[in-house]
Amino acid sequence: MIAPHLPVLQVVLPLLAAPLMVVVRRGGFAWLLATAASVAALGIALALFARVADGAVLSYAMGSWPPPWGIEYRVDRVNAFLLVLVSSIATVVVIYSRTSVAAEVPREQLYLFYTMYALCLAGLLGITVTGDAFNLFVFLEISSLSTYVLIALGRDRRALVASYQYLIMGTIGATFFVIGVGLLYLMTGTLNLADMAQRLPQVAESRPVLAALAFITVGVCLKLALFPLHLWLPNAYAYAPSAVTALLAATATKVSVYVLLRFYFFVFGGTTVFIALPMAEILLLLSLAAMFIASTVAIFQDNLKRMFAYSSVAQIGYITLGVSFDSVTGLTGGVVHLFNHALTKGALFLLLGGVALRVGVVRFDNIGGIGRMMPVTAFGIVLGGLSLIGVPATVGFVSKWYLVLAALESGAWWLAFLIVLSSLLTVAYVWRFVEAAYFREPDPAVARLKEAPLAMLVPAWLLVGASVYFGLDTVLTVGGASQAAQDLLRGGR
Amino acid sequence: MTSLALHPGLILIAGAILLLPLRGVARSAVALAVPVAALYLAWHVPDGAVTSMRFLEFELTPLAGDKLSRLFAVIFAIMAFGGALFALNQKHPLELAAAAFYAGAAIGVTFAGDLITLFVFWELMAIGSTLVIWSAGTRPAYRASLRYMMIHLLGGVLLMAGIAGHVADTGSIAFQRLATDSVAHWLILAGFLLNAGAPPLSAWLPDAYPEASWSGTVFLSAFTTKAAVYVLLRGFPGTEILVYAGLFMVFYGIVYALLENDMRRILAYSIVNQVGFMVTGVGLGTEMALNGAASHAFTHIIYKALLLMSAGSVLLMTGKRKCTDLGGLFQSMPLTAWCGIIGALSISSFPLTSGFVSKSMISQAASDLYLLTVWLLLAAASAGVFLHAGIKFPWFVFFQKDSGLRPPDPPLNMRAAMLLFSALSIGLGIYPDPLYAMLPYPVDYVPYTGVHVVTQLQLLLFSGLGFFLLLDFLRRTLTITLDMDWFYRAFGRWLVRRVLHGMSVLGSEGERRLWRAASAAWRGLERHHGPEGVLARTWPTGSMALWVVVLLLAYLLLYYV
Secondary structure (H helix, E strand, C coil): CCHHHHHHHHHHHHHHHHHHHHHHCCHHHHHHHHHHHHHHHHHHHHHHHHHCCCCCCEEEEHHHCCCCCCCEEEECHHHHHHHHHHHHHHHHHHHHHHHHHHHHCCHHHHHHHHHHHHHHHHHHHHHHHECEHHHHHHHHHHHHHHHHHHHHCCCCCHHHHHHHHHHHHHHHHHHHHHHHHHHHHHHHCCCEHHHHHHHHHHHCCCHHHHHHHHHHHHHHHHHHCCCCCCCCHHHHHHHCCHHHHHHHHHHHHHHHHHHHHHHHHHHCCCCCHHHHCCHHHHHHHHHHHHHHHHHHHHHHCCEHHHHHHHHHHHHHHHHHHHHHCCCHHHHHHHHHHHHHHHHHHHHHHHHHHHHHHHHCCCEHHHCCCHHHHCHHHHHHHHHHHHHHHCCCCCHHHHHHHHHHHHHHHCCCHHHHHHHHHHHHHHHHHHHHHHHHHHCCCCCHHHHCCCCCCHHHHHHHHHHHHHHHHHHHCCHHHHHHHHHHHHHHHHCCC | CHHHHHCHHHHHHHHHHHHCCCCHHHHHHHHHHHHHHHHHHHHCCCEEEEEEEEECCEEEEEEEECHHHHHHHHHHHHHHHHHHHHCCCCCCHHHHHHHHHHHHHHHHHHHCCEHHHHHHHHHHHHHHHHHHHHCCCCHHHHHHHHHHHHHHHHHHHHHHHHHHHHHHHHCCCECCCCCCCCHHHHHHHHHHHHHHCCCCCCCHHHHHHHHCCCCHHHHHHHHHHHHHHHHHHHHCCCCHHHHHHHHHHHHHHHHHHHHCCEHHHHHHHHHHHHHHHHHHHHHHCCHHHHHHHHHHHHHHHHHHHHHHHHHHHHHHHHCCCEHHHCCCCCCCCHHHHHHHHHHHHHHCCCCCCHHHHHHHHHHHHHHHCCCHHHHHHHHHHHHHHHHHHHHHHHHHHHCCCCCCCCCCCCCHHHHHHHHHHHHHHHHHHHCCHHHHHHCCCCCCCCCCCHHHHHHHHHHHHHHHHHHHHCHHHHCCCCCCCCCHHHHHHHHHHHHHHHHHHHHHHCCHHHHHHHHHHHHHHHHHHHHHHCCCCCCCCCCCHHHHHHHHHHHHHHHHHHHHC
16 A cells, blocks of 8 residues: 555655654654654665666656646656665664764754754655656755755854855755756746656757756756865865764765766757767866866865865766766766765765764874774774775775776776776875874874774764675676666667 | 685685784684684685676686695695794784785685686785785884885786776686787786786885794795796796796896895895796796796795794894894704705705705706707706805804804794794605695606706705805895885985986076976975865855856857857
8 A cells, every 4th residue: 555655755754754853852752753764764765676676667646646747756777776875874874873963963953953864865865756857956955955954063163154155055056957947947848857858859959958958067066066066065074063974975966966867868868969069078077177186185185074075076076977978887887886985985974973073173183093092993994995996895996897997998098097097096095094093103192092982883884894795796786777877878869 | 605605715814804803822723723724625625616706797706726726725825824833922913814814815816716806815915915014013114015015006006907908808807828919918917927026026025025024024925926926827828928037037036135135135035036937937838837837836935934934033033134243043043043954955956855846847848848048047047046045044144153142942833833844845855746746737757867866966066166165255244235126215316316416517597496396396286285275275155156157157158159
């Protein structure tokens, strides 16, 4: 009886949990409810994933208004994959945040934190599951607004400025997006994505459609922090509460990448716009710039959270690089890296949260010798770092492997070389951590530190373990990604 | 998956993780038991692929056996046991675990049925060996380990690039014989040779190995280079360039070992020299030569470990490592001296030692192929080996002048390890049949014929005579020999200074300008990418928005044009 309603329940459960928390106003209860909502979302996502595994497309007509008039929720292999990712990361992070957030957020604001958490989750899941352009915009705003609040809850006072800047930038991005959607609505008369995809080829060469593409591209790229539109990201990641950083790094940017993919390959897929325009070249150029410049900046950072934030910008470059190949292998690499990077960066930020709990702001000069005092945490960070570098037997290797293959496939040897070369930059900043953690004598301040609490270590290591496990067993990740890539490229073409 | 639990390499790696927290008797027990288990398992790996797993779109075979891989795995396991026995009283908590990890990775390489598995274990081996060097705990060791790691990361990149190219070309990841017919295969060969210590990057070996602790060097001598010989045997038998590379290594090792003063650096150079014999054998490519290379790797691990154990005992008991500081130790360390001499005789291929039954096969293969030059060079090199390792090491350390040092023989476990390897060395020399039975090809070679024995004895006696006649020239002074590693350690710095100085001939204005350009380049990088750099600092919100507009305009323009 519930089964047909799964697509909508996916969003509605966390969405309903949020007001309930505000009504009860208890931190502990709010955490329980947020956990329950996340676990339920994970269960639903897995069920949906299983049901679309054979290539079926689930369509859910909201309020029984048939699409394209009503709002349609549409689950296929592409977004089912994303739903599993987002809800599983959210579940891990919410378990982690009980200890972590209690230390970083005032007690009386705890219930608000979890309210925003649930809203953010609902927004992200909504963006992923909906098949309606305007509905997508609404969820984009729900997730963004709650994210601004979550960032502003950070202990550091600079969190407010970071949140404000993200608010401005995020709003600009969302505005651009809605302008683009408006233009498309103007030309096609529909907001349903599938319907739009069918009608677009007839008007593809018209200027409003091209302008719409530009607005949507820039708007979404702002949200996914493509270089040089990443400027809001480092501060937002650095000053937000640890759990929020992990959630954002692992899900928010990834969902934005999904939106980009959805529009590029599904909505505009049937048109010849891409062949006529240098889309791929621009994306390739910006991706390369992100990979090299952001990694170099990361090497020079003193604050570890900021360092890994810049590393995120670089890693997003790999994802968009995969997209820019416009081939099955390339897209597979991009999508699988989206998944893999979410695991790795999620793990890294969760572990850093443990360090932050002990030392405050995590800077290179106050973590000397931490490998001896917090061995489990430090070793986890090293493993995560190895995955960022792309060492075999970690997920990072799997994604880089596909990216290199895609580069070789398209005959671009130099590009394969650049991909490998940029890994060396990653080695440099990961090494800085190894050097500081293992080769410096612990300061008196560090020597008194204890290992992070188990309640934080277990979720963090769950992700570390996953980023090793999926480096060995790639059936789920690469299988899901390559099916998603094939579906995307088939979309309309 | 169950069969993976019986992978001898993974057993050792699991043992390494188990060893980390253990101390005292429990640590000793595990450190000795795990290699024995690995030896048992390695012996019983059947022919062909044992287990397979899916990875990406490939079918990996992490455990595949044949005679060649069993031969190397068995000696690696024996070495892991002997080394652990020797290192039981090593204080540093990391070293035994790192060594077990290292040995496990090396065994993993020998049983890798495909290139991806091979690469994974290859990198694990690099990590394990770096950890072994680190565990010496000294500043020079740390710095040497960094240089070591960089060279091996470079090797890993070469290998990875080669494998990716190979897969892109053929779509297969099977590790079989490869021809040097494409860029990808050359890259793989380069990656392999780098680990073997081949030119032009041989210097990482004598640079790093002597910096390890007294027990660490024993482990280091065994695995990395011999695993490289194994992969060359499997991947590139009969590749001509290997003959030249091998001969170069043979003489490179001899020359530098003769010039060297540090006893463990002498032995490190002689590793390059001995691996050179094996690489030459691989390059010759006949069944006899390949058998020779494989068996020489087997015996070399034993006697080189024995030599380094003897040197390590001296280092532990005296704290000195330079030939000029040592001498006359035979009086108080007779057992160490005897074991050192047995190792020295073995490395010189003295009849009735293990070196004799293995190395002579390589020379025989050269003469069977009528390669006179190669044969002559190998014969000359044999004499050279006797000079630098066979006589020089025991003579300067245990005899020669009396240094006044009177240390006793080392503790029981170290003596036991040395005796075990001495017994193996002599046992294989007297009765080589079990070794010959394990070789990849049937052996129809009889080492103990009159001609072989007399030839070898003549060679050795005359070079021995030469040594004592020229003793005054060979007496070591306090010198440091320069090697290729000097190029990337000191020469670079010197060159910059020289060039700058040369510029000053043109006027100090030129020098200043060059300095300014160099530091401006660095400052530029830092200015743009550093914490306060334009690319890294926090921007005003308005400027951020400006970028958005710029990008939008760019897109719109491109679309309209």
